[in-house]
Amino acid sequence: MGKEEQVEEREVLDSIFPEEITDISDTEYRISIKLDLPDDGNDDDEPSEPPTLILHVRYPDDYPDEAPMLDLSPPQNASPYPYFSVAADKEKLLKGLEDTIQENMGMAMIFTVVTTLKEEAEQLVAERKEIAAKAHEEVMLAAEREENKKFHGTPVNPETFMKWREGFLKEMEEKAQREEEERLAELKKARVKEPIKLTGKQLWERGLVGKIDEGDDDESIPLDQIEKLKVEA
Template sequence: MGREEQVEEREVLDSIFPDEITDISETEYRISIKLDLPDDNNDDETDEPPTLVLHVRYPDDYPDEAPILDLSPPQNAVPHPHFSVASDKAQLLKGLEDTIQENMGMAMVFTLVTTLKEEAEQLIAERRAAAAQVHEEAMLAAEREENKKFHGTPVTPETFLKWREGFLKEMEEKQRREEEEKLAELKKAKVKEPVRLTGKQLWERGLVGKIDEGEDDDGIPVDQVDKLKIEA
């Protein structure tokens, strides 16, 4: 009776998956399952949805006994950022255990394919959502750091006292520099004595005739010269 049900199920599956199913033997075959994903992939994801291959082998007493299942990726499969048959196989096969128990005694491969497809798609959706949340949190953190440049530091009694101390020190330093600069300017300022022209320079400039007759050649009044001689 088990073999008859196996043949019947196999014929039904061939009509459902005409291009996806491949026979290995009379009691063993594999089904290629292409996942359906929302068309909102990020730039870092592949455009091609992942595919997994379900291997099915009937034991003699199937469907009264659970089928022997295995998973593998198709040849030359393009890696997907959120799904790997090698890494996710154990989890996906374990997720079929309840479905197998619920359908024991009945043809169940189509139900297993449907459940497996939904579980794999849900797994990818959760991982994509988690990745999107991490990305969003990173963007928000970067935005908060950028906004700190414009909001400045909140004013508290402690921050005000610290600012006031620094401000007073800055003012004292500024006043000290200004006083030093003024002192330096005063030291540089010297009263220069008038330049005394020589006789030659007076002659060249036509000033010889303008010398006061009451003065000697050095420009000192004659009576002053006499006085200096007497005092000497």
Template sequence: MGKEEQVEEREVLDSIFPDEITDISETEYRITIKLNLPEVEDVDADSPENDEVAMILHVKYPEAYPDEAPALDLSPANSGASHPRFSVAADKEYLLRHLDDTIQENLGMAMVFALVTELTEAAEQLVAERRAETQRAHEEVLRAAEREENKKFHGTPVTPETFLQWREGFLKEMEELRAREEEERLAELKKARVKEPVKLTGRQLWERGLVGKIDEGEDDEPLADQVDKLKLEA
């Protein structure tokens, strides 16, 4: 019963994967699985981000298959080279374990096509999640840079602490300003109290009888100097 089902499944798989399946023996073969990934835009032409991603699923039937699970293994399809978002060596354990539920659900039936489908979707989902995480990290870097740039155009956010600090500095500045203004006002008053000697006109000197006190020996002196002497003597 198991042998007939194995041969029948193998024939069906030949029609589904004519170029991807390779026999190793009557009960063992391998299938090359190529992932269908959306192309990433805005990357360099030589970037491996858009390289083809492929892996090889090794299938070996036990005698009781399909009542017993097949032996499965994974290997790279391109001599060990890995994609930036996918590596058979690193992801094999997760992907094979991911097939456990599909195997249990299909015991007693041909299951290899279901396993290939589930394996392909799981690998594509891994790549998609990693690309999304990389994009989120890139966007966060851009947002952080934008926040730093915006700090140049915004003042310090007002908080109770920053307001009290500003208020203290403002009051201190106003007090210093008032003190300077008071010093200047007092200096002006002091200057106003110092009166210059009153300069008498010729008429006032005559009326006060000071003209005759001018010393005749001082005729050669300028009149203004003689007047100053008279004011001092007065």
């Protein structure tokens, strides 16, 4: 009875997994299971190819009245995947199949086992990716909080206000002093005038023509020189 059911199940599995199933013997085979994972499109470190695991199945003589013997392994030369490892997760995944096996005792169960195994592995990856995303978000938020501290002023209290007021008044006093110094400098500069020069007519009217050297063809002389001439006269 068990042998007939084993052959029948094996034929059904051939039609379901034509490319994924490989015979080892009449009572032993392996099925390649590729996980279906959503493409988040925001993880540059995540491989484009989702992970694959190999389910090894061996029928005992009394299967399906007796549980099948199962094992898991990764494909040869499989690239590491950040959220899944067959070697590390094998025990957890096989243990997760125990209830499914017990619920299906006496019936062909390998298709159900494969479906459950695939769902459990995909759920495991999804949970780990969610944890990693939350951890990354926390890191980003912490970095943002640190950055925002640069733009937050010192908390205002009586002590900090008095310190600010003292510095502000000192700054205003220094500014007023600089402005006063600049104003006085401008006034002093404005009082310095150019020497006043008289025309020839003005010199004649004041009787100063004879006091000027005949070789001087300038029509006017500085006022300070004129004052000196007046004294000599």
